Amino acid sequence: MHNKTPLIRLSKRKALPTSKAWGIRLLAILLSLVFCAVLTMLVTDLNPVKVFATMFQGAFGTVRKTWTTGQEIAMLLLVSVALAPAFMMHFWNLGGEGQILIGGLATAACMILLGGKIPNGILILVMTVSAMAAGAIWAFIPAFFKAKWNTNETLFTLMMNYVATQLVAYYVIIWEVPKGSGKIGIINQSTEAGWLPQIGSYKYLLNILIALAVTVLMFIYMRYSKHGYELTVVGESERTARYVGIKVEKVIVRTLILSGAVCGLTGLLLVGSTNHTITTTIADNRGFTAVMVAWLAKFNPISMILSSALLIFLKRGASEISTMYHLNQSFGDILTGIILFFIIGSEFFIQYQIHFRKKGQ
Amino acid sequence: MKKVLSILLASVLCIGTLAACSTAAPAPAAAEPAQEAAEEAAAPAADLSSVKIGFICLHDENSTYDLNFINGAKEACEELGVEYMIRTNVPEGQECYDAACEMADAGCNIVFADSFGHEDFMIQAAKEFPEVQFCHATGTKAHTEGIANYHNAFATIYEGRYLAGIAAGMKLNEMIESGKITAEEAKIGYVGAFTYAEVISGYTSFFLGARSVCPSATMEVTFTGSWYDEIAEKEGATNLINDGCVLISQHADSMGAPTACETAGVPDVSYNGSTIAACPNTFIVSSRIDWAPYYKYIINCVAAGEAIDTDWCGDISTGSVVLTDVNEAVAAEGTVAAIEEAKAALEAGTVHVFDAAAITVGGEPLTTYMADVDTDPEYTPDTEVVADGYFHESEYRSAPYFDLQIDGITLLDTAF
Numbered sequence: 001m002h003n004k005t006p007l008i009r010l011s012k013r014k015a016l017p018t019s020k021a022w023g024i025r026l027l028a029i030l031l032s033l034v035f036c037a038v039l040t041m042l043v044t045d046l047n048p049v050k051v052f053a054t055m056f057q058g059a060f061g062t063v064r065k066t067w068t069t070g071q072e073i074a075m076l077l078l079v080s081v082a083l084a085p086a087f088m089m090h091f092w093n094l095g096g097e098g099q100i101l102i103g104g105l106a107t108a109a110c111m112i113l114l115g116g117k118i119p120n121g122i123l124i125l126v127m128t129v130s131a132m133a134a135g136a137i138w139a140f141i142p143a144f145f146k147a148k149w150n151t152n153e154t155l156f157t158l159m160m161n162y163v164a165t166q167l168v169a170y171y172v173i174i175w176e177v178p179k180g181s182g183k184i185g186i187i188n189q190s191t192e193a194g195w196l197p198q199i200g201s202y203k204y205l206l207n208i209l210i211a212l213a214v215t216v217l218m219f220i221y222m223r224y225s226k227h228g229y230e231l232t233v234v235g236e237s238e239r240t241a242r243y244v245g246i247k248v249e250k251v252i253v254r255t256l257i258l259s260g261a262v263c264g265l266t267g268l269l270l271v272g273s274t275n276h277t278i279t280t281t282i283a284d285n286r287g288f289t290a291v292m293v294a295w296l297a298k299f300n301p302i303s304m305i306l307s308s309a310l311l312i313f314l315k316r317g318a319s320e321i322s323t324m325y326h327l328n329q330s331f332g333d334i335l336t337g338i339i340l341f342f343i344i345g346s347e348f349f350i351q352y353q354i355h356f357r358k359k360g361q
Numbered sequence: 362m363k364k365v366l367s368i369l370l371a372s373v374l375c376i377g378t379l380a381a382c383s384t385a386a387p388a389p390a391a392a393e394p395a396q397e398a399a400e401e402a403a404a405p406a407a408d409l410s411s412v413k414i415g416f417i418c419l420h421d422e423n424s425t426y427d428l429n430f431i432n433g434a435k436e437a438c439e440e441l442g443v444e445y446m447i448r449t450n451v452p453e454g455q456e457c458y459d460a461a462c463e464m465a466d467a468g469c470n471i472v473f474a475d476s477f478g479h480e481d482f483m484i485q486a487a488k489e490f491p492e493v494q495f496c497h498a499t500g501t502k503a504h505t506e507g508i509a510n511y512h513n514a515f516a517t518i519y520e521g522r523y524l525a526g527i528a529a530g531m532k533l534n535e536m537i538e539s540g541k542i543t544a545e546e547a548k549i550g551y552v553g554a555f556t557y558a559e560v561i562s563g564y565t566s567f568f569l570g571a572r573s574v575c576p577s578a579t580m581e582v583t584f585t586g587s588w589y590d591e592i593a594e595k596e597g598a599t600n601l602i603n604d605g606c607v608l609i610s611q612h613a614d615s616m617g618a619p620t621a622c623e624t625a626g627v628p629d630v631s632y633n634g635s636t637i638a639a640c641p642n643t644f645i646v647s648s649r650i651d652w653a654p655y656y657k658y659i660i661n662c663v664a665a666g667e668a669i670d671t672d673w674c675g676d677i678s679t680g681s682v683v684l685t686d687v688n689e690a691v692a693a694e695g696t697v698a699a700i701e702e703a704k705a706a707l708e709a710g711t712v713h714v715f716d717a718a719a720i721t722v723g724g725e726p727l728t729t730y731m732a733d734v735d736t737d738p739e740y741t742p743d744t745e746v747v748a749d750g751y752f753h754e755s756e757y758r759s760a761p762y763f764d765l766q767i768d769g770i771t772l773l774d775t776a777f
Contacts, residue, residue: 177738
């Protein structure tokens with residue numbers, strides 16, 4: 001009696017072959033889609049094929065929608081790629097949001113204060129440098145404290161987000177038009193000073209190309225450079241890293257400066273290329289969504305193209321369902337939540353194996 | 362690997378069957394005759410059937426501000442039988458431009474956005490789709506931009522605020538008469554969003570309405586720095602109540618201030634619609650802009666192929682400025698009659714809300730004021746707005762531009 005094995009028992013799997021792991025993930029996505037379809041049918045009486053057709057419509061229904069989807073993927077991808085080296089090093093940078101905002105603020109400051117006073121080419125250069133520097137500084141501060149006094153980087157980077165948000169709120173009120181409105185509006189709408197150039201008639205192509213280029217560069221940096229090797233070792237074990245003569249403090253600070261600079265670059269693109277204005281919500285939680293993208297992709301920048309595309313597809317598709325069928329926008333969030341729950345849940349089944357009690361045991 | 366494949370196949374089959382089930386359902390076939398019948402019924406108003414209108418909202422129904430727009434949109438579209446789509450939670454950035462263009466792509470011939478910060482992005486979209494009409498509430502730029510298919514709209518909501526203020530003044534008088542407070546203690550609290558002309562115009566007209574019936578009334582105003590921040594609005598209202606304010610009103614979009622009043626048992630004049638359901642013991646009355654008349658106007662314009670006003674301003678006579686039912690349980694006796702009387706006087710033009718004789722600024726009478734009617738980054742005053750003994754609000758453009766700090770009102774903070 002007391003020797004009986006439990007009804008359900010878990011054991012950690014040995015590393016699963018990639019194909020099998022992806023099989024489980026794919027199955028989870030399929031199951032989540034079925035679940036969403038059933039839920040949507042119950043709430044709206046729509047047939048599930050129509051639901052998924054609508055989701056697809058929302059993301060790729062027209063040329064414009066496809067471009068917007070591309071732009072959204074690019075922005076999320078860029079932030080995810082920025083977080084990747086820090087995460088690889090097991091430095092939990094949750095400050096992407098603040099680093100984007102501060103980069104955007106630096107961009108907006110250049111556009112407002114220098115717009116029309118210096119040639120456009122130089123202005124854009126100044127914007128780029130200051131946005132990346134601002135993001136880098138925002139990440140450097142928690143990295144320095146971590147390296148020097150081993151402070152908790154999760155809390156520190158989170159708090160830096162609030163500081164950045166308040167700084168943006170403060171400057172919005174300084175630059176607001178008209179007085180008291182709390183809005184800056186489009187910066188330099190008539191002169192387009194400091195607006196990043198548009199490639200042909202494609203509004204978002206530049207953003208997409210930059211994001212892809214940075215992704216490839218980051219992949220090479222993490223996979224093939226000495227720096228990339230060092231940060232991986234630090235992530236695996238700090239002691240080992242010290243033993244083989246890696247200066248851990250230096251690696252932490254260096255990696256975070258890179259991470260922050262790429263977030264700052266995202267801020268530059270969001271303000272200088274896409275929105276041409278700044279608000280406290282311009283980062284749109286990308287700093288946090290990117291954490292999920294990075295995890296799903298196992299910190300591999302190239303895989304992040306897929307995982308960020310999946311998340312954006314879900315977001316835009318779910319939003320289209322809400323609009324088309326006059327549902328509250330929250331319905332889209334519910335669907336996205338369900339799908340993510342399944343995907344993250346599937347990681348459990350990749351890590352662990354479930355054993356049911358066999359008869360007679 | 363085999364196992365995985367078989368599982369995959371099985372799930373694909375599952376979906377396939379689900380799909381087959383639903384496509385086999387008889388619903389589509391049954392729907393066709395119904396649709397034909399509907400088309401026949403709509404045949405006389407053939408032009409209206411060609412109109413499709415898209416609405417862009419900053420938040421969703423949880424914001425009283427957006428709810429007011431959404432209700433107006435549904436009412437107008439359902440009454441006229443016009444096809445419509447609503448996108449909620451659209452931020453004041455490129456997303457607004459994308460949403461507006463997507464709506465134009467989807468066949469909308471009118472696109473409407475409800476928040477001030479949407480304006481620049483609507484203008485951008487308007488330039489790209491000259492054949493689609495872009496209408497924007499609360500904006501200020503249509504009259505200077507000169508884009509034929511871009512329009513602003515607002516209403517003389519200061520008149521509504523003034524009438525709601527009369528209900529507040531009557532309540533103060535009742536409290537004074539019953540000995541609950543002295544005449545000097547008749548202090549109103551007001552929770553505003555920003556030190557923006559729209560808010561200033563709103564609280565000043567509300568105060569002038571109250572003071573027109575309760576001469577000893579004073580007012581304190583606090584600002585939250587956000588159009589929608591439930592916690593800050595609740596805190597602001599609570600601070601005002603602790604500071605001795607005996608009646609509260611607001612110009613911010615959450616339920617924060619009304620619920621704070623209900624908790625503290627302080628009478629409240631809300632905005633954008635009745636809050637009586639949540640606050641039965643403190644709600645007096647609420648003023649709001651009814652957007653349905655404007656929506657019907659623009660839909661009919663497009664159906665008839667007529668031009669829409671560049672800068673449309675609704676008022677009491679168009680049915681755009683309305684008050685909710687007065688909550689008799691809380692309001693002072695005779696409130697309804699007093700409001701009706703003042704309303705008639707406003708409509709007849711015998712009473713003006715911003716009567717120069719009722720206003721002093723820094724102890725000086727109001728004889729002249731240059732307002733910033735044409736929006737620019739330097740806030741340059743450009744138009745004389747005091748004439749014939751009153752401040753001409755919403756006449757030179759629909760969005761309010763009254764931004765004077767009049768005596769009797771104390772601003773507790775001006776950080777925003």
